[in-house]
Amino acid sequence: MTSGADIANDARRYLGVQYVWGGTSPSGFDCSGLVAYVYGQRGIQLPRTSYNQIQVGASVSPDKLRPGDLVFFDTDRKQAGADHVGIYIGGGKFIHAARTGQPVKISSLADSYYMDRWMGGRRVPGVSASPDPNPTAGEVTPTLDAHELAETYGMSYAFFKSQPELYKMLKSAVAGQWSPDRFQAEVKNSNWWKKNSDTARQAQVLQRTDPATYKAQMEAARVAARKLAVQAGAVLSDKATERLAKGMVWFGWEDAQINNYLGQYIRFQDNEVLGGMAGQIAQAIKSEAYKNGVAVTKQSILNNAQYVVRGLTTMEKIQASMREQSAGLYPAFAEQIKAGADIQDLAQPYIQAVAQELGVPETDVSVYSPKVKTALSRVNAQGQPEAMPLTDFAQSLRNDPAWRRTQSAQDKVLGIGRQVLAQMGLGI
Incomplete structure (x- = not known):
């Protein structure tokens, strides 16, 4: 491990080297170029720019600075972040490549210019903290008061x-x-x-x-936000992801708040399906609607999926609402539906009758089939809800032109013809 004192002594060798923007060698340095070069000579690789160098290592308060630590400043008020860096050498002083027209030099943290623009100190991994050779420098005591306080x-x-x-x-x-x-x-x-x-x-x-730790927390929150969005079926833009991450870090959002936020971004994907939790909810809504003989639009499915994810409603409430609708659509079965029966199950005898009489697969028939729906939602002569009796329903199916094309209809006609011929003594 390199001592901080060695880093500070190495930096002194380049005093007087002229400032060159983008410079990274003894022929000319900018501030971060000097830092990267000095540390690099000791086998410690640092990022190229001050904006990234401030992310390295551990935060050090001004009163705990030791030779070899990095000191950062915000000298460009137009842009947020650390845009200047130097190497602390003890006694409240640091070496840095200040700006164009000036050589690498030693400045003091006592300088009001740097005091007002202070951003933080960092201790780089691989560098041991050396004792400050001049911890009681008179020029430091008054200027660090504000930092220390x-x-x-x-x-x-x-x-x-x-x-x-x-x-x-x-x-x-x-x-x-x-x-x-x-x-x-x-x-x-x-x-x-x-x-x-x-x-x-x-x-x-x-x-x-401690901007490095803050940056790490925000990035972890962004990763978590993207994962939660996928799980919920939400489609987040970069800005929406950032708002969610900030909500998690800044405001400590809990699951209910996160889900309420994500629910606003539930969207159909290219194939018009919903993903994640929203997709599961959508399937449950469709299944419940089918069992209850209730028609639901794509927008209704989307809205309800959003509401469930956001915690504004529950599947139990959606199911109860659908049963209410089903009872209204099929009043003859209202009591059974309210007691928990599904109209699809109640309609099964009618579905089987259609399949048998018209010769179609039973899977092709449901409560949504016009003939079945009409029979179930019928009212009697007194205007009271009363499903069509099954015998009447079967007879109505035989009056359908489609019935005459079925094999059973043809067999029945053939049977009647043979019976008539037999009565006429012409049986074969």
């Missing part, structure tokens, strides 16, 4: 800088040397505290204090 209050200076209301409060705390208890009381009385839940506050603090 922020850390004492369980947050970070970078986070306070991102919240104008809290930053103003922090400056007052530094000027007045408030006690932690007083500062916590002031924070809890702020609009920021009142408007954000505990999980939201924690996420915002983590985002600024």
